[in-house]
Amino acid sequence: xxxxxxxxxxxxxxxxxxxxxxxxxxxxxxxxxxxxxxxxxxxxxxxxxxxxxxxxxxxxxxxxxxxxxxxxxxxxxxxxxxxxxxxxxxxxxxxxxxxxxxxxxxxxxxxxxxxxxxxxxxxxxxxxxxxxxxxxxxxxxxxxxxxxxxxxxxxxxxxxxxxxxxxxxxxxxxxxxxxxxxxxxxxxxxxxxxxxxxxxxxxxxxxxxxxxxxxxxxxxxxxxxxxxxxxxxxxxxxxxxxxxxxxxxxxxxxxxxxxxxxxxxxxxxxxxxxxxxxxxxxxxxxxxxxxxxxxxxxxxxxxxxxxxxxxxxxxxxxxxxxxxxxxxxxxxxxxxxxxxxxxxxxxxxxxxxxxxxxxxxxxxxxxxxxxxxxxxxxxxxxxxxxxxxxxxxxxxxxxxxxxxxxxxxxxxxxxxxxxxxxxxxxxxxxxxxxxxxxxxxxxxxxxxxxxxxxxxxxxxxxxxxxxxxxxxxxxxxxxxxxxxxxxxxxx
Numbered sequence: 001x002x003x004x005x006x007x008x009x010x011x012x013x014x015x016x017x018x019x020x021x022x023x024x025x026x027x028x029x030x031x032x033x034x035x036x037x038x039x040x041x042x043x044x045x046x047x048x049x050x051x052x053x054x055x056x057x058x059x060x061x062x063x064x065x066x067x068x069x070x071x072x073x074x075x076x077x078x079x080x081x082x083x084x085x086x087x088x089x090x091x092x093x094x095x096x097x098x099x100x101x102x103x104x105x106x107x108x109x110x111x112x113x114x115x116x117x118x119x120x121x122x123x124x125x126x127x128x129x130x131x132x133x134x135x136x137x138x139x140x141x142x143x144x145x146x147x148x149x150x151x152x153x154x155x156x157x158x159x160x161x162x163x164x165x166x167x168x169x170x171x172x173x174x175x176x177x178x179x180x181x182x183x184x185x186x187x188x189x190x191x192x193x194x195x196x197x198x199x200x201x202x203x204x205x206x207x208x209x210x211x212x213x214x215x216x217x218x219x220x221x222x223x224x225x226x227x228x229x230x231x232x233x234x235x236x237x238x239x240x241x242x243x244x245x246x247x248x249x250x251x252x253x254x255x256x257x258x259x260x261x262x263x264x265x266x267x268x269x270x271x272x273x274x275x276x277x278x279x280x281x282x283x284x285x286x287x288x289x290x291x292x293x294x295x296x297x298x299x300x301x302x303x304x305x306x307x308x309x310x311x312x313x314x315x316x317x318x319x320x321x322x323x324x325x326x327x328x329x330x331x332x333x334x335x336x337x338x339x340x341x342x343x344x345x346x347x348x349x350x351x352x353x354x355x356x357x358x359x360x361x362x363x364x365x366x367x368x369x370x371x372x373x374x375x376x377x378x379x380x381x382x383x384x385x386x387x388x389x390x391x392x393x394x395x396x397x398x399x400x401x402x403x404x405x406x407x408x409x410x411x412x413x414x415x416x417x418x419x420x421x422x423x424x425x426x427x428x429x430x431x432x433x434x435x436x437x438x439x440x441x442x443x444x445x446x447x448x449x450x451x452x453x454x455x456x457x458x459x460x461x462x463x464x465x466x467x468x469x470x471x472x473x474x475x476x477x478x479x480x481x482x483x484x485x486x487x488x489x490x491x
Contacts (some may be wrong), residue, residue: 024274036340052315068338093449107453108136108147117153131280169239172287245464
């Protein structure tokens with residue numbers, strides 16, 4: 001699990017207890033996709049300017065030990081919304097692909113799950129999710145919206161049901177290019193050479209017809225694969241308002257501007273009643289983007305530009321609270337979803353990842369029952385597979401588990417032993433007992449990330465025009481805020 005770090009602005013609510021009695025507090029939760037703890041000024045970054053987020057840390061509470069339930073988007077967000085480990089809701093994958101990468105699938109957060117949005121909606125709150133969802137959409141047909149944010153307590157939704165993929169922007173490659181890293185070239189080569197040798201010795205006869213059929217199948221498979229990659233953005237990169245697709249495929253360039261404007265309008269509409277706003281940023285997940293006003297503004301390329309645009313957006317939200325005189329009765333919470341994607345390198349070789357940083361605290365014990373097989377060795381990433389997998393073929397188990405004291409060894413460099421830590425046995429006993437209780441408490445539930453639930457189903461495909469038009473449409477009236485967007489973010 002990764003530490004996503006969190007900033008919470010709650011000093012007014014703590015210092016003015018009567019605020020709770022006078023009226024229900026408002027909540028603004030902001031989640032930045034794949035942002036690293038070391039990307040912000042308030043956590044020690046001196047080359048990337050984030051004044052508005054730094055102000056949150058200065059005026060509120062800065063958390064340095066805040067653990068995500070998963071290193072992947074779909075399960076970590078399921079846990080965030082429900083307060084439960086994703087395995088309890090069926091949102092923890094047992095295969096290589098632990099997230100949804102196709103919109104027309106039947107898996108998703110079960111409607112029976114209780115989210116914080118459902119609870120607040122029942123208490124009379126206006127609720128909105130703006131930005132990324134990534135927890136499923138449909139079950140039986142393309143408009144049933146059984147997994148839609150509306151089903152989980154959000155009255156208003158403006159955003160994308162999937163995630164911001166490389167395929168959603170031209171010139172950024174495709175997530176499917178990484179398929180080549182999973183092709184068993186060695187096994188296929190050995191099999192082919194063996195077959196040829198057996199044919200030469202006369203032990204196996206390979207007819208010309210068989211060879212031609214095999215070649216035709218290979219060519220057809222490759223053609224279908226490239227057609228899939230070519231049409232993928234049209235069917236999976238779309239913007240929704242409520243239950244309606246309003247832009248397909250979406251243009252990412254000004255999405256943060258548009259979503260910030262949508263958030264401000266929501267706050268203005270509901271300034272007289274308690275509200276919950278969950279602003280789930282698409283940035284800084286790849287493919288990276290930034291609006292024209294922010295391009296070239298940072299010293300860290302497009303990644304830094306995107307971070308600065310998110311910081312600007314946070315500032316716009318806080319200024320709106322100030323203008324509406326809601327600051328004193330609003331809890332603002334900002335976090336990353338699960339920390340940076342360390343393996344993110346663009347197709348042009350540019351570094352598109354964040355920085356984990358180094359965090360310290362009191363004695364925090366961390367145990368690894370298994371670790372990914374990192375590549376290169378002695379690194380903390382898996383560049384050979386583009387992400388670290390937790391399936392048997394890609395991990396090493398440890399018995400006893402590896403134990404670290406993060407207060408003394410935040411980089412997890414030297415595993416503790418009974419000789420180096422006098423309390424080793426007692427600590428391990430507590431950890432093993434906690435693991436045993438957790439395992440016993442997990443009840444069987446339907447796997448929402450099974451191969452069946454992640455398989456493309458044409459009848460579930462959202463489409464705002466027609467298939468022969470590749471579902472393309474432009475119906476979104478939201479234009480976003482662009483004037484003076486980069487003000488105060490100069491180098």
